[in-house]
Amino acid sequence: MSSVLTTLEATILARRGGDPDASYAARLFAAGRPKIAQKLGEEAVETVIASLSGDAAAVTGEAADLLFHLTMLLADCGVPVANVLAELERRQGVSGIAEKAARKAG
Amino acid sequence: MSSVLTTLEATILARRGGDPDASYAARLFAAGRPKIAQKLGEEAVETVIASLSGDAAAVTGEAADLLFHLTMLLADCGVPVANVLAELERRQGVSGIAEKAARKAG
Amino acid sequence: MSSVLTTLEATILARRGGDPDASYAARLFAAGRPKIAQKLGEEAVETVIASLSGDAAAVTGEAADLLFHLTMLLADCGVPVANVLAELERRQGVSGIAEKAARKAG
Amino acid sequence: MSSVLTTLEATILARRGGDPDASYAARLFAAGRPKIAQKLGEEAVETVIASLSGDAAAVTGEAADLLFHLTMLLADCGVPVANVLAELERRQGVSGIAEKAARKAG
Numbered sequence: 345m346s347s348v349l350t351t352l353e354a355t356i357l358a359r360r361g362g363d364p365d366a367s368y369a370a371r372l373f374a375a376g377r378p379k380i381a382q383k384l385g386e387e388a389v390e391t392v393i394a395s396l397s398g399d400a401a402a403v404t405g406e407a408a409d410l411l412f413h414l415t416m417l418l419a420d421c422g423v424p425v426a427n428v429l430a431e432l433e434r435r436q437g438v439s440g441i442a443e444k445a446a447r448k449a450g
Numbered sequence: 451m452s453s454v455l456t457t458l459e460a461t462i463l464a465r466r467g468g469d470p471d472a473s474y475a476a477r478l479f480a481a482g483r484p485k486i487a488q489k490l491g492e493e494a495v496e497t498v499i500a501s502l503s504g505d506a507a508a509v510t511g512e513a514a515d516l517l518f519h520l521t522m523l524l525a526d527c528g529v530p531v532a533n534v535l536a537e538l539e540r541r542q543g544v545s546g547i548a549e550k551a552a553r554k555a556g
Numbered sequence: 557m558s559s560v561l562t563t564l565e566a567t568i569l570a571r572r573g574g575d576p577d578a579s580y581a582a583r584l585f586a587a588g589r590p591k592i593a594q595k596l597g598e599e600a601v602e603t604v605i606a607s608l609s610g611d612a613a614a615v616t617g618e619a620a621d622l623l624f625h626l627t628m629l630l631a632d633c634g635v636p637v638a639n640v641l642a643e644l645e646r647r648q649g650v651s652g653i654a655e656k657a658a659r660k661a662g
Numbered sequence: 663m664s665s666v667l668t669t670l671e672a673t674i675l676a677r678r679g680g681d682p683d684a685s686y687a688a689r690l691f692a693a694g695r696p697k698i699a700q701k702l703g704e705e706a707v708e709t710v711i712a713s714l715s716g717d718a719a720a721v722t723g724e725a726a727d728l729l730f731h732l733t734m735l736l737a738d739c740g741v742p743v744a745n746v747l748a749e750l751e752r753r754q755g756v757s758g759i760a761e762k763a764a765r766k767a768g
Contacts, residue, residue: 347453348535352542378711381498385597385707388494388516392487392601392703393696395523396608403527407520408537410494414513417501421509429454431514436458484605491604491703495597495710499590502714559665560747564754593710600706600728604699607735615739619732620749622706626725629713633721641666643726648670 352415353425360419369416377420384413458521459531466525475522483526490519564627565637572631581628589632596625670733671743678737687734695738702731 355369362370372380387410394402418425461475468476478486493516500508524531567581574582584592599622606614630637673687680688690698705728712720736743 347455348539349453349455352538355542377501378715381501382707382711384501385494385498385710386704388491389601389604389700389703389707391520391523392491392604393608393700395483395487395490395527396605397696398527400527400529403524403529404533404537407524407529407534408541410520411534411538412542414497414516417497418509418513421501421504421506423506423509423513427510428513428517431510432458432517433454435514436461436518484609488601488605491601492598495594495601495707498597498707498710499594499714502711503590559667560751561665561667564750567754589713593713596713597706597710600703603732603735604703607695607699607702607739610739612739612741615736615741616745616749619736619741619746620753622732623746623750624754626709626728629709630721630725633713633716633718635718635721635725639722640725640729643722644670644729645666647726648673648730 347429349411349415349425349429352412353419356416356419372416373420377417380413380417380420384410384417387413453535455517455521455531455535458518459525462522462525478522479526483523486519486523486526490516490523493519559641561623561627561637561641564624565631568628568631584628585632589629592625592629592632596622596629599625665747667729667733667743667747670730671737674734674737690734691738695735698731698735698738702728702735705731 359367359369360373364371364374372383387406391403391406391410394406415425418428465473465475466479470477470480478489493512497509497512497516500512521531524534571579571581572585576583576586584595599618603615603618603622606618627637630640677685677687678691682689682692690701705724709721709724709728712724733743736746
């Protein structure tokens, strides 16, 4: 199984320790966790503001930036994206509920 | 193709307009976009703080909360999660680069 | 010289180590710096959202909450409010510029 | 009565509508409220991160930036700093409690 986030995670991890001049991810890893965390916080603020403006294109772009920096921060913390997605499924009981939702929609 | 986030999105959308007493998602939709955006911002702050504490379990939990509320906010804005993931792929050129990363790792 | 913020700072410091049941400040100090920092972040998000709603009363209330928690965080870090205000004056060169502004307005 | 924040407010308001090339405040006003709110959010994130690093000089600098951008946002919303400080006093009952705190400390 693969997904956009786990693929991105693999890409990001492959760039770790690479040339900071050649890759944004390598540069951000080199800057350290407080800087990565700061970027995550900034992108969240921008997502909040875009959502209140009602501009769908801006929301899409800011949410993508937020997911990118969340994946970076998880990588820096040694937390696999798969663990976060598993926790999300566990909390929401997504599997079962989504099946019901699909049946309702079908 | 499906993924945890798109499955969660379907679940959330199925709950929209439902009984606020029976579902957190229904309650949050009823509270309105500023409240959903506020929750996203708060979870981002908690993710930042957990990452700096170095507690992997806390990071996992906060990141899951962040993804849940991001999916809620996107749903409220009418932005499909798939569009955000497509934008993320487009920006990072994930497909091609990830293939190279996989080859390096292989 | 005194000001609302330095007076608040004195009050807060006097409550430090006090009964958590009797004072919000004592309770927040007992919870620790990550919790105080989290509250600051949350109040900033609420101030951002209130400002975009254009509700002056909400902005006033959220900004007051933000200043309260900033004063708490500074106290916990051992940074005097006076130092922050001095830095603010130094950066903006407030004294001189404000004199000119006053003359223009006069 | 005057204070650093109200003096800064007067300076900022005097620059409103001025040359964006000559003044950061004029430039930020011209960029609009969402941009000012974004800067406030970013400075709050940086203050949170600095506080967790325990670097007093960084905390001082970030807190000064936060206060500057809060004053800008209040000015853009037409909310006088004095109103926020009055609300802060009202909520905390600063005057009376501080007197007692001073007597205790004396």
